[in-house]
Amino acid sequence: MRTLLISLAFAAVAPVALAQEMPGHSLVWADEFDRDGAPDPAKWSFDTHANKTGWYNEERQYYSADRGENARVEDGHLIIEARKERLEHAADFGGQDYTSARMVSREGWTYGVIEVRAKLPCGGGTWPAIWMLPTALTDWPLDGEIDIMEHVGNRPGVVLGTVHTGAYNHVAGTQRGGEVTVADACDAFHVYQANWTETGIGFAIDGREFYRFDNDGGGDKATWPFDQPFELILNIAVGGGLGGAVDDAAFPQRMEIDWVRVWRKD
Template sequence: MKYFFGFVTLFSLTFIACKHEPDPEPTYKLVWSDEFEYTGLPDSTRWTYEVGFIRNREAQYYQPKRLENSKVENGHLIITALKDNFQSHPISSASVISKGKQDFMYGKVEVRAKMPDGKGAWPAIWTLGKNRDVVGWPACGEIDIMEWLGFAPQFVFGSLHKAGADGKDAPLISISPTITDLSTAFHTYTLEWDREQIRIFVDEFNYAIYKASDMTAAEWQQFTKPHYLLLNLAIGGTSGGTIDDTKFPFIFTVDYVRYYKKE
């Protein structure tokens, strides 16, 4: 996630609709999920946490196992960013991840979520290669199923980050059509991933297609290994931009996470 665009490059992106005649629908079987039908901290058999200041010069400190920042209630995972100076860190938030709990490779990942409201918020639903600790980023590969930026609230982004021939990030970034209620209604964000391509959807609209045939073998190889899932709410940083302090608390709400494999 992250690492890629700021105010200038954001609006230089060109939207290309990828709506095609539908292919025959594959048959999927649900193999893992969290419906958040419980109360308290995220289920420790499914999730763990990032901790600290992690990336992109973001303002938040990610706190683990703190109900004020990540809790489950009323059928939802609620990730909250607070300007609370907790443990002497001005802003607290959470990054809830499946690392060491559940891997993802091929199949379909579906997450229904509602965005925060206000400039400076930068929530994301994304994956990183399980081998990140060995090969580093971006060589581990990254799939951004959804990123949302508070200063451009009518769009979401679906992207790949990969190491190019020089080892540096060689991103592929797509922007959704205009959606006016991302902060007031739930929408479904979907990744479909197989041996030949990665497709990213908002609701049923396929706005990003990344094909193995359009990359070098070394680049696509980064997407032929297991990944883990991240659900996080960043604040500010290289893409989040200027923070509107009047909007705290920022709240990112997830209704469910589902992982399907082809039968």
């Protein structure tokens, strides 16, 4: 999940429609997080599959499942919290010093507008992400990845939007993406958005598009694998190739999510 090819000032682009109603679109899936306690199991699962083998990109967290300390709904917000655990408890978390949660939607979609209203963590080493992978992922990066939002706590306020494909990915250093600075990303809620159609994917914040990846129309999966269902992932990673140096004194750190909405064009 590394990124950075195009950089823009946040105020430089004009807003487009978002939020409660979207003309020409129907709401097909949403979570308003209006019930305190555990996240709705009918809508979300927890991804823990790499805990025993180690997470990708040299990340340092253990992803828990159904652990309220790491994922819960409070006062109308989903809280995903990354925590520094006590040393004597490390064996309980795969030998890792940090715990977090990685939540995956139980539904997937092909095309649509995906919106997540969130406030981000800013502690050193935090790496929150709002992103998408194919529901039938078998071969990364050939099957594709859509990173709607990534933020690096060691670069407060810098938000990244990226795609990865067989031809364009961070392993080869060819990923396609952009970045924008949102000065209050860690203090205020913003809407992180992907407008995904047959012709391209637009990345936006509060309705202002800051990067667009166009379908080249060549019919080659290596450059456009985005014609299949993708599921939504919400997580905070710790450290790793993008997260960088970890500041233990900054933990716990949380990403607060007000709502998630998925729209389909009529």
